[in-house]
Amino acid sequence: MTPADLSLTVLHAVRRAVDDGALRVDVPPVVKVERARPGGVGDYASNVALTLARSAGRSALDVAGILEERLRGTPGLRDVAVTGPGFLNFTLRSDAGGDLVRAVREAGDAYGSGTALAGVTVRFADLTESRALLVTETVVRLLRSQGADATLRGHRADDGGVPADERIPAHPGANELPLRGADPTPRNERMPALPGSNEPAPRDADADAADPAPRDERIHVHPGPYQPGLLGVDAARWALLRAAPQDRPLDGGPLLVQHERNPLFRVRYAHSRVRRLIANAAQLGFGPAYDTPVDAPELLGALGDHPVVLLAAARHRAPDRVARHLEVTADALLAFQHTVLPLGDEKPSAAHRSRLALAEAAGTVLAGGLSVLGISAPERI
Template structure:
């Protein structure tokens, strides 16, 4: 990881903290990192927490802690330490790319699933409006992917209301809180969305779901017809096309007898960043009831993969090497994340488009 890569990684962590609502500041255009000074720890340091503290209305050490939380699994970092009034100190690692790729491939489509919300029970009120139904269904899946018990009241949902049941404790609610006991809340947590039609007949399942889930719940759904066009302006097409490109790269690699295996460092900062962010994005989407975060993250992952794909296999008379095997493994990991994210949204990942 170069100083420029590290600067982008820290900037990305700040942006995620702002998107999550943990920090209320204007994201700076760039973040300066420099070699750690004598007496410091690690190899590089940044004073970004001190810079943001005043506008955030927090102490610099609090801001540094929020940023540090979002850097713990960042590829290329062995450790992050907070020193003094709030300096962030970074220790780099040379094998982080290998570990990330192996972690993704070992977990498969379940990469990013975890237990952060284990012990939490969430039930959603019964809804009939088409978009609310799709969003609620998707949020239930997101919550379960993070270890929560979640479901919708009524019907044959396994967490449906039974005689004598009371609404489950919500995320962030302490035992004894009365949040779920207010008038009108006894039927479960409500999903609030701007209404939209689930037009499967005209769009098919994939485009119909993307039109409702890609837009933030309070925004109007995406127009349906453009989602059927095979064009780079179509976000759904880009994501599914990127996945199909990975499948073709793996087929062509097999023909060239190139087996995916991460053996040497690959210069693909944006793609590594997208893969490393995936678990955090899934957790934030579950906590905020916001499937659109997953959709936007898939777009970023797809764009990074499409920019990287041309370097994966040998060109012309170039002989296959460890670099190609490593790039192919990284591409396979990206495809795994795309497939897993689409699955969370209830959208298919085709091998060919």
Template sequence: MTPADLSLTVLHAVRRAVDDGALRVEVPPRIKVERARPGGSGEYASNVALTLARSAGRSAREVAGIIEERLRDAPGLRGVEITGPGFLNFTLRGDAGSEVVRAIRAAGSSYGHGTALAGTTVRFAEVTESRAALVTEVVERLLRSQGADVSTRAAGGGERVYVHPGAYEAERFGSDAARWALLRAAPHDRPLDGGPLLAQHERNSLFRVRYAYSRVRRLLVNGDQLGTAPAYETSVHAPALLGALGDHPAVLLAAARHRAPDRLARHLEALADALLAFQHTVLPLGDEKPSAAHRSRLALAEAAGTVLAGGLSVLGISAPDRI
């Protein structure tokens, strides 16, 4: 992990804290990290918590703690320590990509599922409005992915997910577009218009996510034809993609806690965009010979495809091999 990668990782953590409502600040455009001073803790340090403390209305150490909590599982970081009035100090791992790819291969489409909400029991009230029913269904799936016990809906009462009403128009737009239209917007916002979601265009967020997955499937086929199989053998420089993959477990947990499937949908968009920007570097071009670098990039792309498919599955949306 380079200093630039670390800066981006910390920025992602701040943005998640703002999205979660833990911090009420304007997300800075960039975050400065620098080598720790001789005798200091860790390899790198940042004063971001001190710079945000005043606008957050909290002490710098409180802000640092909020950021540190969202960095605990970040790929490439061995440890984060808070020192002094609120400095964040970082110790790096050797290769973040290797850890992420290994974790995703081990978990498959369940990558990011966990037990953070184990012991929590949630019962939802029975609902009839179509968008409320769909959002509740996906929230239940999110909660179960984090270990919560979600009991069968009952007419006698229970928790309600409040939404801006919207019709589930599967017959008109197809199931996938109809679901994305209702889930991509925050529950309290108006749902998306289903018509534009049928267009195969980069402005169509659903198309970009599913197209990114289909590109991974094509890369794997093309790699096989070149005799290149996915195998993470050497470090890959892809901070945006690695950051999005590393964020996935925290996004799933936040989406479950906040009853907000739109958080997962927006995260899948960010992951897809990072993957689409990365895809052109994966396989050999021209007279290039397949190498460890290509095999490693293909392994990272394959991992991203696995996460995209898993996330879409949680939303109840298909991930086609071809578009």
């Protein structure tokens, strides 16, 4: 069971409680589920009972108890407990890792996409400042991945007929959006105007009068130059996206150093390691197959959190959350990788196949997350 599955499971429990009259509340569009914090129990937790208590006219503990009754025996859940003022805590089955790995392998790079924001329409103002445009373009991609109808003012949703030099440079698979506009940066370092800057393009007064649409949204972004000519596309994008939008962008120089202190290098290197592990395993005569439980809580937790992180990044207009999560995933994978292949005279076993399947799933998550940011996931470094 993935966090997204768990969120839907809790939401269905709320609906059942409302349908049978146990609760008199409006069913929320989504239920937030997150990793259990220090002091909590189990793997995941939700504060849904606390958020519904006032409208239900009951205590949060009462609401939590009603939901807990309807969650007992749910496939994939080993235990449901109520703690504190009314938090629901969930412990997954020991073999839940298999469900997670299979979900990642089935979805591929699209793992983490969903429909939580279906029906939400977001329009961003046209921009010209480089970092504001890049951040907003990435947020649009995140919103669309969660089902929202998101666009940048003045930009089409496809690339048809748009010259290549009028789009933000991004690697294949990044699903880049066509962008236009002027930028004072030299042409070989120019990134087409991005929405969200403080320099909106001139508007047609007559067109505005005929279009009473709501005011366009803007993301507060600390400006910064986009420098693919100096840093390359990957480092240039990471430098602007890894820091929170309102913070100063990162110094690009350290991002060019192939060293473990460089987080961009760690993330891309971790992906390349997965590709080598799969190739080496093939030479030893086995491939990925999750047959037995794998004791890798940090890596499984990172993969399970990926859909939650993408949704939160979309809602909070914060692509830096994706970058930070990729670092967590990469670090967990690099710590785990040494257990994947047989050592010495050891023969490949079901445990090795399962570990390889988990590593492959981690590589898929890394590639998908990098793609959302418009950054390449190399086969080799």
